[in-house]
Amino acid sequence: MPELPEVETTRRGIAPALQDRRIRGVVVRERRLRWPIARDLNARLSGQRIRAIRRRAKYLLIDLETGTLILHLGMSGSLRVLPPETGVLAHDHLDIVLDSGLALRFNDPRRFGCVLFAEGDPLSHKLLRRLGPEPLEESFTGDYLQRVFRGRRVAIKTLLMNGQLLVGVGNIYASEALFRARINPRRAAGRLKPAQLRKLARSIKQVLNLAIRAGGTTLRDYVGANGDPGYFRRKLYVYERSGKPCRVCRTPIRHFTQGQRSTYFCPHCQTG
DNA sequence: ATGGGCACCTGGCTGC
DNA sequence: TGCAGCCAGGTGCCCA
Numbered sequence: 001m002p003e004l005p006e007v008e009t010t011r012r013g014i015a016p017a018l019q020d021r022r023i024r025g026v027v028v029r030e031r032r033l034r035w036p037i038a039r040d041l042n043a044r045l046s047g048q049r050i051r052a053i054r055r056r057a058k059y060l061l062i063d064l065e066t067g068t069l070i071l072h073l074g075m076s077g078s079l080r081v082l083p084p085e086t087g088v089l090a091h092d093h094l095d096i097v098l099d100s101g102l103a104l105r106f107n108d109p110r111r112f113g114c115v116l117f118a119e120g121d122p123l124s125h126k127l128l129r130r131l132g133p134e135p136l137e138e139s140f141t142g143d144y145l146q147r148v149f150r151g152r153r154v155a156i157k158t159l160l161m162n163g164q165l166l167v168g169v170g171n172i173y174a175s176e177a178l179f180r181a182r183i184n185p186r187r188a189a190g191r192l193k194p195a196q197l198r199k200l201a202r203s204i205k206q207v208l209n210l211a212i213r214a215g216g217t218t219l220r221d222y223v224g225a226n227g228d229p230g231y232f233r234r235k236l237y238v239y240e241r242s243g244k245p246c247r248v249c250r251t252p253i254r255h256f257t258q259g260q261r262s263t264y265f266c267p268h269c270q271t272g
Numbered sequence: 273a274t275g276g277g278c279a280c281c282t283g284g285c286t287g288c
Numbered sequence: 289t290g291c292a293g294c295c296a297g298g299t300g301c302c303c304a
Binding site for chain 3: 002003006034058072073074075076110112113127161163170171172173216217218219220221222239261262
């Protein structure tokens with residue numbers, strides 16, 4: 001599910017309820033996630049004040065007094081803020097109960113997400129330390145892409161999802177950004193021209209910003225902190241639109257498999 | 273270093 | 289109605 005816009009939407013949604021609150025306790029109902037939730041999580045978190053709610057790539061970082069909670073939503077995870085007596089659903093893995101009386105609840109049917117506690121700088125954590133730049137930062141440019149794509153023979157679509165080069169772009173927004181930049185997803189990344197890479201960098205920023213503004217894309221599971229879905233699905237040009245007419249030229253959208261993931265594109269518009 | 277493929281999981285949909 | 293098969297917003301890890 002959640003790519004950068006969905007994680008950022010979640011961050012913005014949960015932050016007001018968490019900021020400066022104290023954690024009353026943690027209720028773990030299902031420890032099994034990508035890595036099991038630590039047995040001592042309640043003991044470690046109870047009583048701590050929440051200092052900040054940040055995002056790095058697709059990770060949410062909840063800074064506490066003695067360390068940071070690192071959350072990932074995987075493919076199907078979501079976080080909601082609600083009264084703790086709210087009925088528990090399948091796959092509600094844990095509640096973080098706050099001194100406000102509200103709770104942060106983590107739900108993840110497919111269990112590809114994670115909830116970890118790390119002492120010290122979370123950016124030095126094994127999972128975070130090798131991540132590439134944030135695409136919405138000003139330093140993320142076509143020049144940067146040119147530098148890191150040089151000599152790479154992998155298809156551009158595949159490389160866009162490589163978190164060591166840039167973060168936050170997953171299967172939906174990789175296809176969407178390439179459509180906006182009019183680039184064929186099969187093109188070898190290292191063969192793209194500087195002008196194409198400048199356009200691609202702009203397209204990535206644009207599609208991520210528009211998606212954040214729409215509250216993200218909901219295909220199946222994703223909901224924001226208040227339970228609402230994201231509305232960017234209506235704005236998608238190619239993702240899951242196989243056989244439907246291109247919104248620009250009416251040519252049927254096509255899809256194929258690339259690195260075990262579905263890629264969608266318009267064969268007429270994306271010839272770059 | 274790079275690239276490719278698998279694994280981890282549940283649930284929803286399709287077609288027989 | 290039942291069931292097998294296929295597919296799904298991610299990413300760490302192992303192998304060539």
